[in-house]
Amino acid sequence: MDSIKNRRTIRKYKQQDIPDDLLNGLLEEAFRAPTMGNMQLYSVIVTRDPAMKERLAPAHFHQPMLTEAPVVLTFCADFNRFVKWCRQRKAEPGYDNLLSFMNASIDAIMLTQNFCTLAEAAGLGTCFLGTTIYNPDQIIEVLNLPERVIPLATITVGYPDECPPQTDRLPLEGIIHQEQYHDYSPEDIDRIYAYKESLPENKHFVEINHTETLAQIFTDIRYTKEGNEAMSKVLKETLRKQRFDE
Amino acid sequence: MDSIKNRRTIRKYKQQDIPDDLLNGLLEEAFRAPTMGNMQLYSVIVTRDPAMKERLAPAHFHQPMLTEAPVVLTFCADFNRFVKWCRQRKAEPGYDNLLSFMNASIDAIMLTQNFCTLAEAAGLGTCFLGTTIYNPDQIIEVLNLPERVIPLATITVGYPDECPPQTDRLPLEGIIHQEQYHDYSPEDIDRIYAYKESLPENKHFVEINHTETLAQIFTDIRYTKEGNEAMSKVLKETLRKQRFDE
Numbered sequence: 001m002d003s004i005k006n007r008r009t010i011r012k013y014k015q016q017d018i019p020d021d022l023l024n025g026l027l028e029e030a031f032r033a034p035t036m037g038n039m040q041l042y043s044v045i046v047t048r049d050p051a052m053k054e055r056l057a058p059a060h061f062h063q064p065m066l067t068e069a070p071v072v073l074t075f076c077a078d079f080n081r082f083v084k085w086c087r088q089r090k091a092e093p094g095y096d097n098l099l100s101f102m103n104a105s106i107d108a109i110m111l112t113q114n115f116c117t118l119a120e121a122a123g124l125g126t127c128f129l130g131t132t133i134y135n136p137d138q139i140i141e142v143l144n145l146p147e148r149v150i151p152l153a154t155i156t157v158g159y160p161d162e163c164p165p166q167t168d169r170l171p172l173e174g175i176i177h178q179e180q181y182h183d184y185s186p187e188d189i190d191r192i193y194a195y196k197e198s199l200p201e202n203k204h205f206v207e208i209n210h211t212e213t214l215a216q217i218f219t220d221i222r223y224t225k226e227g228n229e230a231m232s233k234v235l236k237e238t239l240r241k242q243r244f245d246e
Numbered sequence: 247m248d249s250i251k252n253r254r255t256i257r258k259y260k261q262q263d264i265p266d267d268l269l270n271g272l273l274e275e276a277f278r279a280p281t282m283g284n285m286q287l288y289s290v291i292v293t294r295d296p297a298m299k300e301r302l303a304p305a306h307f308h309q310p311m312l313t314e315a316p317v318v319l320t321f322c323a324d325f326n327r328f329v330k331w332c333r334q335r336k337a338e339p340g341y342d343n344l345l346s347f348m349n350a351s352i353d354a355i356m357l358t359q360n361f362c363t364l365a366e367a368a369g370l371g372t373c374f375l376g377t378t379i380y381n382p383d384q385i386i387e388v389l390n391l392p393e394r395v396i397p398l399a400t401i402t403v404g405y406p407d408e409c410p411p412q413t414d415r416l417p418l419e420g421i422i423h424q425e426q427y428h429d430y431s432p433e434d435i436d437r438i439y440a441y442k443e444s445l446p447e448n449k450h451f452v453e454i455n456h457t458e459t460l461a462q463i464f465t466d467i468r469y470t471k472e473g474n475e476a477m478s479k480v481l482k483e484t485l486r487k488q489r490f491d492e
Contacts, residue, residue, distance in 0.1 A: 001367050004360065007278045024418055031415045032253045033359060034374035037468055038413050044422045052425050081420065082464075085435050091461035094471020097478040102351075102379050106399065109352055110374075113279060113359035114250065121247050128280035128356075133348050144426040153352065167284050169277045172270055174327070176290045179298050180390040189331050215337035218328075222283055225340020229492070232343040246475070 003121040008166050010125025011065045013158025018071050030115035039082055041104035042111050045143050047072040059138035060131040069156035075112045077104035080148040101244035105152055112153045125160035134231050136238045147243045168196055249367040254412050256371025257311045259404025264317050276361035285328055287350035288357050291389050293318040305384035306377040315402035321358045323350035325394040347490035351398055358399045371406035380477050382484045393489045414442055
């Protein structure tokens with residue numbers, strides 16, 4: 001499928017709105033993604049209002065595509081609707097736990113990827129903002145998310161105004177395992193990461209960041225232990241507040 | 247996209263193998279899915295050996311498609327490879343925490359959906375087995391998964407030998423929210439679930455299960471509080487054993 005094969009993340013968009021009909025059609029089609037027990041444990045918040053984008057911006061570290069894209073979508077794990085339905089139908093729900101959160105998360109992320117595929121096949125560009133689970137508490141407040149709803153993925157969408165080079169991927173043999181997991185030897189690791197480490201842009205990153213290795217950019221600058229541990233605390237607290245911790 | 251619009255879960259497959267080239271090509275293309283910081287925090291275990299399918303069967307409650315499909319894929323959140331690379335490159339990783347598990351989970355599930363889309367566009371049928379996170383401990387043992395690897399999704403794949411009716415979906419208005427989450431009133435819930443509850447197959451389910459409402463089939467039979475809480479315990483224990491709990 002060419003739109004998947006040639007995919008790149010798009011961060012710059014034309015000043016052109018996405019018609020409601022188009023967006024709703026893509027979302028409706030995306031709901032065909034597999035969903036556990038056909039429960040559809042997700043909600044999607046559509047942000048078009050510039051004032052709302054500004055309010056979301058701090059949670060996403062003010063990445064410019066958030067305010068520049070015509071449409072921002074926040075995909076949430078949602079057990080609120082289902083639990084309300086159960087209670088209204090004399091059924092006693094038991095979904096305030098980690099397993100249910102993971103079930104809803106898988107539903108929501110399958111939907112997110114399905115939407116991206118459809119949007120890109122329709123000529124739109126998307127950017128996945130991983131920051132959503134870094135600051136779920138802030139997003140919950142801005143979007144007014146009730147208990148049993150947790151934001152997991154934010155996608156900015158618009159008509160592409162750039163065509164950046166495709167990013168590299170690890171070789172297939174580095175990711176798939178036949179029949180059982182065969183753990184990586186030091187030689188395997190060297191071989192699997194050789195191409196990534198050889199790329200001029202990655203060598204340039206190492207140079208401008210004054211690190212010794214490419215891996216140190218990840219551990220010391222982009223995704224640090226301190227940062228991850230602090231954000232894990234927020235995430236655990238959010239699971240508790242949103243009632244997924246019984 | 248017709249293959250998404252017309253999608254249905256396929257549980258019966260022809261006695262026809264999937265060539266390695268085809269499978270690898272689909273997986274390679276699926277790796278174009280967005281991945282956080284281009285870290286590709288996932289692994290895929292390919293099961294073709296009937297003996298291995300038999301060993302996986304109990305973890306999936308002996309659902310027949312597991313042993314009948316030519317190929318079973320287990321998609322895992324994987325920080326093992328990345329951490330090994332960091333350590334081999336004088337970089338001190340800090341990924342033994344819940345946030346990192348969620349980052350890897352999102353990567354793995356985006357990949358899973360992307361693979362399903364590509365497989366279905368190529369004429370294959372798939373079934374998503376939600377049982378994977380019910381019994382991660384058993385799957386870890388059978389597939390020999392090391393620390394920092396957790397199975398999240400299992401997909402059975404083969405050439406379709408059935409064309410079941412499409413399942414229903416909730417109306418768009420029940421799932422999307424404009425600008426902020428607008429919580430559901432009792433009338434909203436009635437309206438959103440009316441079509442689902444009106445379907446003859448769902449009325450039939452209620453009849454044969456001797457429940458009063460459709461919701462009770464979910465809470466009392468399919469996804470019970472006791473079951474979810476027991477499986478949450480296993481999942482928490484698995485996170486601890488696989489080192490995602492610091």
